[in-house]
Amino acid sequence: MKKWFLAFAASICFLTGCASARRGAVCFTFDDYHGPNWLKAMPLFEKYDAHATFFVVGKITPEKAEVMKKLKAAGHTVGLHSLHHRDVIPFIHKHGEAKYIEEEIKPQLEACRKYGLEIRSFAYPNNRRDEAGDRMLSPYFDHFRAGRGPAGKTLYYPLKELPEKCYLGGTGIGTYYKTDLAVLKKELDHAAATGSLVVYFSHNIAPGARAGRIGMPTEWLDELLAHARKLDLHIIGFDELNDLKTNRTSARK
Numbered sequence: 001m002k003k004w005f006l007a008f009a010a011s012i013c014f015l016t017g018c019a020s021a022r023r024g025a026v027c028f029t030f031d032d033y034h035g036p037n038w039l040k041a042m043p044l045f046e047k048y049d050a051h052a053t054f055f056v057v058g059k060i061t062p063e064k065a066e067v068m069k070k071l072k073a074a075g076h077t078v079g080l081h082s083l084h085h086r087d088v089i090p091f092i093h094k095h096g097e098a099k100y101i102e103e104e105i106k107p108q109l110e111a112c113r114k115y116g117l118e119i120r121s122f123a124y125p126n127n128r129r130d131e132a133g134d135r136m137l138s139p140y141f142d143h144f145r146a147g148r149g150p151a152g153k154t155l156y157y158p159l160k161e162l163p164e165k166c167y168l169g170g171t172g173i174g175t176y177y178k179t180d181l182a183v184l185k186k187e188l189d190h191a192a193a194t195g196s197l198v199v200y201f202s203h204n205i206a207p208g209a210r211a212g213r214i215g216m217p218t219e220w221l222d223e224l225l226a227h228a229r230k231l232d233l234h235i236i237g238f239d240e241l242n243d244l245k246t247n248r249t250s251a252r253k
Ligand SMILES: [Zn+2]
Pocket: 031, 032, 057, 081, 085, 125, 126
């Protein structure tokens, strides 16, 4: 191929941010709190130019706020996961929405504000959600992560139709969820082929069995990030989903 053509193609790619060249996206999300191990995984994400989303549970202590700031500074998304990990649906059925917001949402949000942490995402405790929950949370967050729902099938979200505020159902990764890496790689292939977003959730990140039954072994993460990168998927945090949409719109113009 002629050199001038390659230079031309490269300049077009530069001008459009290559957004249109990428065909899908994956969000790896991590719940609860494993701050020190999450920070240890930062170089691995960096190796693949990848970002993830970390949903923090419990009181936002000064130590947690420091970790959250470091995660954000590395380009990752930090979201919240409630103060006491109480299930949304049974709680609001019994005590009402206002009490859930007062006891589970506002204390975390206010602490984050105090530490200068902007938060736009939430993960439902125990993945239990419904539409009433989404409505209740929508004044506070853009994206709400839960599980795959009763059908238990991995969900795909066409990037072209992704609303600015929405619930995103994720598939669990860990031995407890009977993860099969070959299946996950096929799911990433499908996301790439269909221009869709696929979402995963896990908890801890550590080598081998040290990740725990509901955690992501570092080796798996390495393999999945490598596969996603090979497919040229966007590997992004929730906060970048709307930016992706903006880029796509401007690339089309
Ligand atoms: Zn949790």
